[in-house]
Amino acid sequence: MAGIAAPRGSKSLWGLSNPGGPQSLAFCHPDSPKLPVFTPTLPKFPWILGSLQPQESPDSPKLWVFVPKLWVFTPQTLFFCPQTLCFPPQPLSSPSAPQDEEFYLVKWRGYPSSSNTWEPRRNLRCRGLLRQLHQDLARAPGGGGSVRPGPQGLPPRVSSYLVQKAEQRRALRRWELHLNSTRSHRGRIVVENEVDLHGPPRDFVYVNEYKVGAGVALSPVAAGCECQDCLSEASGGCCCPGASRNKFAYNEAGQVRIRAGLPIYECNSRCRCGAECPNRVVQKGIRYDLCIFRTADGRGWGVRTLQRIRKNSFVMEYVGEIITSEEAERRGQVYDRQGATYLFDLDYVEDVYTVDAAHYGNISHFVNHSCDPNLQVYNVFIENLDERLPRIALFATRPIRAGEELTFDYNMHVDPVDAESTRMDSNFGLAGGGLGGSPRSRGRIECKCGAAACRKYLF
Known part of the structure; x- marks a missing residue:
């Protein structure tokens, strides 16, 4: 040649x-x-x-x-x-x-x-x-x-x-194309692995919303607000948060302004306001370009943002399969043996349901734990007002730079005063020891977050 x-x-x-x-x-x-x-x-x-x-x-x-x-x-x-x-x-x-x-x-x-x-x-x-x-x-x-x-x-x-x-x-390129053709949100997904030879995860289905499991029923919302301008009329108790005796959660830029632990009630499909209503944030989905990447320190896959994220901005929702607490207990024993932590207790008022993101989920499936996280969990209600079935939204706790890994605390705590005022548990998060209405006996999982204030164990 x-x-x-x-x-x-x-x-x-x-x-x-x-x-x-x-x-x-x-x-x-x-x-x-x-x-x-x-x-x-x-x-x-x-x-x-x-x-x-x-x-x-x-x-x-x-x-x-x-x-x-x-x-x-x-x-x-x-x-x-x-x-x-x-x-x-x-x-x-x-x-x-x-x-x-x-x-x-x-x-x-x-x-x-x-x-x-x-x-x-x-x-x-x-x-x-x-x-x-x-x-x-x-x-x-x-x-x-x-x-x-x-x-x-x-x-x-x-x-x-x-x-x-x-x-x-x-293989990763094909998976990336599949993820982007499946997502319903604006934010693009990129996949990278320059660490090892691991390819796309097996037996994982990307979904954009909850998959309802056996024994779980979602009741559609029956009513909505009649507001012309939800932000300006919120103080009068007209809008959805006021109707449920809660605070209006967002400012005019769509950033959350209430403390973690307080619920968020967004406007729904029966509300008179339109798509541009400032009380419609989580329902619009992910708007940032994110990257699923392989970590170099043994934590498996992780997620980093490709764009700058402002403090208190909505980043993503934690979705998966909604299952009963009994089914979660059975699956949890299997996941414990695998060292996996994909069960998220929906224990806003009582420990009845759990979100399992092991096989069905979105990009949040790949978000790692940190004892010093940059994301915070909020309970959100939109098309379903059953307090046992909140949607789990992750908001930025501080400004996040482009290229920075996104993390949340798998063992979260909220102010007990807020918990008492909203009837929620002060301990909530991914299923582990001492979480939820019925504490579960879990094997201790070593934490690899590397934070200065690391607790050494996830649970």
């Missing part, structure tokens, strides 16, 4: 970003008529292609990638853009090419492998793709530039890692 000219009419190379974002591979693509073509003297055909036999078709889906002191085997079909990388182990004989210049074997988009060309790095603009390959090599077991090249290529575990990494990225 050495010395093959660029395809007819080719132009300079640039990186055409793939919709997958930085975690996906980009296409390389010809674009400008002034492409300098180099014809370096490279090792002979069998050495470049390793075990690829000469009688195999040039369009074979197998390609060898040569890196300093490393060989990498990659099945071409696993990549959005099957680029291969070549760093010649000896000075190039081409007088126009600098000594030890890095060359890349490029698979041109829309052309067969027989049209592959060797291009110097300065002709390429796929910065993210190149950086990604170097990162993968550094993380590969036995990689990092310590293995010298040979006719047999890289150690099998290094090659296997790179192939698995390519498969993983494609």
Whole structure:
């Protein structure tokens, strides 16, 4: 393949970003008529292609990638853009090419492998793709530039890692597309894993609202308010919060202004006010772009925000399958053995129902615990006013920077005075020891939040 000219009419190379974002591979693509073509003297055909036999078709889906002191085997079909990388182990004989210049074997988009060309790095603009390959090599077991090249290529575990990494990225990209096609909220979801080879979770279904389990019945709201302007008329007791003898929860910017522990009553489908009513916040869903990412400290998946979030703003709702407390007790024993914590007791007034987000849930399924969280739980009532079945909303406790991980306290406490005034329990949260109307005996789970005031155990 050495010395093959660029395809007819080719132009300079640039990186055409793939919709997958930085975690996906980009296409390389010809674009400008002034492409300098180099014809370096490279090792002979069998050495470049390793075990690829000469009688195999040039369009074979197998390609060898040569890196300093490393060989990498990659099945071409696993990549959005099957680029291969070549760093010649000896000075190039081409007088126009600098000594030890890095060359890349490029698979041109829309052309067969027989049209592959060797291009110097300065002709390429796929910065993210190149950086990604170097990162993968550094993380590969036995990689990092310590293995010298040979006719047999890289150690099998290094090659296997790179192939698995390519498969993983494609799987995560498909999952990301599925999540974004399933979500009903405005905020976009991005998925990243640059830590290990874990792919999308199995047996998890993304839902946008509660899934009602056996033995649970939701009663639709029977009445709504007649307000023309809910914010200005709230003091008169006309709006939904006033009708339930509670405070108006939001300011004009939609930020919560009541203390944690007090309930939020939003306007519902029977109210006269429209969609722009300031008392419709949680029901509008997630409006921030969020990223599901793999943590590097052993906490599994986590969630971080891709946008700045103002203090007291609604971030997300905790949804899952609503089950009875009896069913929760049975499932809890199973989850305890797995070290999982997905059961959220709905013990606003009494411990009757639980939200199980283990198999059905939204992005909150991946939010980690912290003893110093940046999210706070509020009980919200909208289309169902049964106090045993509140919706669980998470609001920002402080300004949150873009790129910061989102967390909430799995073992939350509220002011006992507020709890008494609203008839709710002062202890509530994910099901653990001492939570809810009927305390459950749970194994202690070690906390890995790393906060300065960490309690060392979740429960």
